[in-house]
Amino acid sequence: MTQPKTASTPSQDFESVLSGSASEVASFEHPGKTFLQRGREFLHGNPAAVPLIVLIVSLVVFGVLVGSKFFSAFSLTLILQQVAITGIVAAAQTLVILTAGIDLSVGAIMVLSSVVMGQFTFRYGLPAELSILCGFAVGALCGFINGFLVAYIRLPPFIVTLGMWQVILATNFLYSANQTIRAQDISAEAPILQFFGQSIRLGGAVFTYGVIAFVLLVFLLWYVLNHTAWGRHVYAIGDDPDAAELSGVRVKPVLISVYVLSGLICALAGWALIGRLGSVSPTAGQFANIESITAVVIGGISLFGGRGSILGTMFGALIVGVFALGLRLWGTDPQWTYLMIGLLIIAAVAIDQWIRKAAA
Amino acid sequence: MNASVQPILSGRGLVKRYGRVTALDHADFDLYPGEILAVIGDNGAGKSTLIKALSGAVSPDEGEIRLDGKPVHFHSPMDARAAGIETVYQNLALSPALSIADNMFLGREIRRPGVLGSWFRMLDRTAMEKTARDKLSELGLMTIQNISQAVETLSGGQRQGVAVARAAAFGSKVIIMDEPTAALGVKESRRVLDLIRDVKARGMPIVLISHNMPHVFEVADRIHIHRLGRRLAVIKPSDYSMSDAVALMTGAMKPPADMAAA
Numbered sequence: 001m002t003q004p005k006t007a008s009t010p011s012q013d014f015e016s017v018l019s020g021s022a023s024e025v026a027s028f029e030h031p032g033k034t035f036l037q038r039g040r041e042f043l044h045g046n047p048a049a050v051p052l053i054v055l056i057v058s059l060v061v062f063g064v065l066v067g068s069k070f071f072s073a074f075s076l077t078l079i080l081q082q083v084a085i086t087g088i089v090a091a092a093q094t095l096v097i098l099t100a101g102i103d104l105s106v107g108a109i110m111v112l113s114s115v116v117m118g119q120f121t122f123r124y125g126l127p128a129e130l131s132i133l134c135g136f137a138v139g140a141l142c143g144f145i146n147g148f149l150v151a152y153i154r155l156p157p158f159i160v161t162l163g164m165w166q167v168i169l170a171t172n173f174l175y176s177a178n179q180t181i182r183a184q185d186i187s188a189e190a191p192i193l194q195f196f197g198q199s200i201r202l203g204g205a206v207f208t209y210g211v212i213a214f215v216l217l218v219f220l221l222w223y224v225l226n227h228t229a230w231g232r233h234v235y236a237i238g239d240d241p242d243a244a245e246l247s248g249v250r251v252k253p254v255l256i257s258v259y260v261l262s263g264l265i266c267a268l269a270g271w272a273l274i275g276r277l278g279s280v281s282p283t284a285g286q287f288a289n290i291e292s293i294t295a296v297v298i299g300g301i302s303l304f305g306g307r308g309s310i311l312g313t314m315f316g317a318l319i320v321g322v323f324a325l326g327l328r329l330w331g332t333d334p335q336w337t338y339l340m341i342g343l344l345i346i347a348a349v350a351i352d353q354w355i356r357k358a359a360a
Numbered sequence: 361m362n363a364s365v366q367p368i369l370s371g372r373g374l375v376k377r378y379g380r381v382t383a384l385d386h387a388d389f390d391l392y393p394g395e396i397l398a399v400i401g402d403n404g405a406g407k408s409t410l411i412k413a414l415s416g417a418v419s420p421d422e423g424e425i426r427l428d429g430k431p432v433h434f435h436s437p438m439d440a441r442a443a444g445i446e447t448v449y450q451n452l453a454l455s456p457a458l459s460i461a462d463n464m465f466l467g468r469e470i471r472r473p474g475v476l477g478s479w480f481r482m483l484d485r486t487a488m489e490k491t492a493r494d495k496l497s498e499l500g501l502m503t504i505q506n507i508s509q510a511v512e513t514l515s516g517g518q519r520q521g522v523a524v525a526r527a528a529a530f531g532s533k534v535i536i537m538d539e540p541t542a543a544l545g546v547k548e549s550r551r552v553l554d555l556i557r558d559v560k561a562r563g564m565p566i567v568l569i570s571h572n573m574p575h576v577f578e579v580a581d582r583i584h585i586h587r588l589g590r591r592l593a594v595i596k597p598s599d600y601s602m603s604d605a606v607a608l609m610t611g612a613m614k615p616p617a618d619m620a621a622a
Contacts, residue, residue: 045510228481229469232462236455246437246453247526248467306457 043355047308050351051299051315058319062326070329073204083321084214085273089288090295091217092265094313095258097296100238100305101157106266107288108168113139114270115172118181118280121190128190136267142168143263147256176282183278197275210272218314225310234258238305295320298348366429368393368565369534374423376409383409385589396566398576401586402609411569415447415536416440446531450538452523456512461492463511464526495529499555517548528559536567541575553579573602585609
């Protein structure tokens with residue numbers, strides 16, 4: 001804003017002193033800023049920077065501690081393989097958490113979708129491609145139910161997805177009759193179910209199609225979230241749903257679409273899960289929801305919604321993978337991994353709170 | 361007001377009940393082209409409900425709203441916006457984490473031309489940022505240095521400026537401002553009042569809801585006094601003092617007979 005124009009005639013006496021007051025409304029670069037404040041503002045503008053720095057530091061630390069056994073193309077791509085499933089689920093989780101929600105049913109949707117893909121092929125003799133589509137449809141339906149209950153019935157996402165987690169998991173066990181479909185049968189009769197288990201080798205590096213799907217998915221979602229109107233609406237809803245509604249965002253349809261997309265991505269994770277395990281097991285992926293939330297939080301996505309970058313989620317998933325493999329190769333008790341991850345979660349949320357103060 | 365001039369936005373016999381409470385009791389309303397109409401009233405007089413009815417946030421139970429002489433029925437703020445009525449809400453309705461340009465275009469984004477826009481739904485950031493910058497400059501708001509900075513990094517007055525600029529950029533018929541100076545300091549209020557005059561100077565009629573009598577008397581062409589759910593009187597600030605207005609508003613003074621129909 002410029003200084004009051006000459007046309008304006010102050011109506012109140014005390015305003016006459018305004019002509020003598022400071023004329024700049026906003027000066028954004030205060031020279032007296034400390035290094036810490038500048039750092040905080042940088043992090044505020046680049047929410048994926050913290051997890052990226054942590055990832056690089058942990059890679060270097062384990063590289064030094066463990067040596068070439070860790071710092072090899074094979075080990076590093078092994079980390080990617082180990083986090084791909086969690087990472088895909090975490091991408092779905094990111095979408096929901098950006099709207100200030102949470103999806104506890106992601107793991108259950110993933111498993112049910114994979115079971116549908118397997119059972120439709122082997123129990124009903126459908127072509128595997130069609131069964132895969134049915135798996136995606138089931139994932140989308142679960143997401144739609146979540147989204148409908150959250151957006152239109154206005155139930156808290158935590159409660160809705162806690163309930164749906166149980167409902168979907170029970171459906172999964174009842175429908176599959178606890179039956180596992182063996183890997184040999186799948187590779188003999190419906191190899192496309194194991195599609196994401198195939199890999200490309202470049203020297204010692206092994207990239208499974210699941211890993212490639214994970215990375216492509218993250219970049220695709222990054223584009224959608226940052227460069228389309230829908231993506232901006234997702235952030236606006238997480239920020240302040242009432243303000244978003246008043247400024248013209250159709251909040252309810254967007255919320256539904258977020259949960260449906262989350263369900264579809266979980267179905268993709270279910271397909272990739274078959275590739276990783278080889279078999280279809282209704283008991284797989286029990287911890288996927290907690291692991292996905294862990295990756296999202298370590299990735300610097302705010303649980304209060306509207307802040308964070310999906311690239312952070314990818315880094316968060318990788319950090320977990322680096323710690324898990326690094327500590328194992330270093331020869332420690334696996335419990336140290338959980339301890340370190342627990343500390344990382346708390347530190348990540350503490351940093352998130354600190355960065356938020358940069359806005360003030 | 362000359363009888364031959366048609367009001368741009370008018371309400372007749374508007375009724376809104378909430379259970380047993382009657383918030384609007386056959387209220388009338390008239391806004392003429394190019395004027396600033398202030399709406400004042402004591403708390404609970406029903407002025408927020410009146411404004412909500414005009415901006416589409418509330419559907420009146422009875423009565424008729426006309427825009428440009430044609431009856432309109434708004435079922436949501438979006439309907440009112442589509443008809444050319446923009447509202448600057450008291451809480452501004454901005455998304456703090458999004459940039460100034462993203463906020464200005466929220467819900468009506470511009471997409472890139474060609475395949476990028478139609479197939480990849482890519483936003484045209486360049487075009488949106490240029491328009492946002494132009495609109496802010498028009499209103500003398502360009503000490504905001506970086507159009508892509510998040511709204512939460514702005515001061516209260518600057519945020520108000522962004523919200524007003526958004527309304528001015530898209531409002532084609534009427535702009536409604538709800539308590540635009542309520543949360544601001546003296547200096548920032550002054551700038552917002554200048555901003556309101558700038559918008560008016562470009563021919564846009566404005567409905568201003570405010571509790572601040574000096575601000576109302578400074579910028580308003582006419583003052584709509586709302587009391588007990590209906591329009592009590594419409595006065596010209598030059599004919600009455602601020603204490604008269606407050607007296608009318610609170611019922612301490614009876615409106616002159618000729619004013620009641622104005």
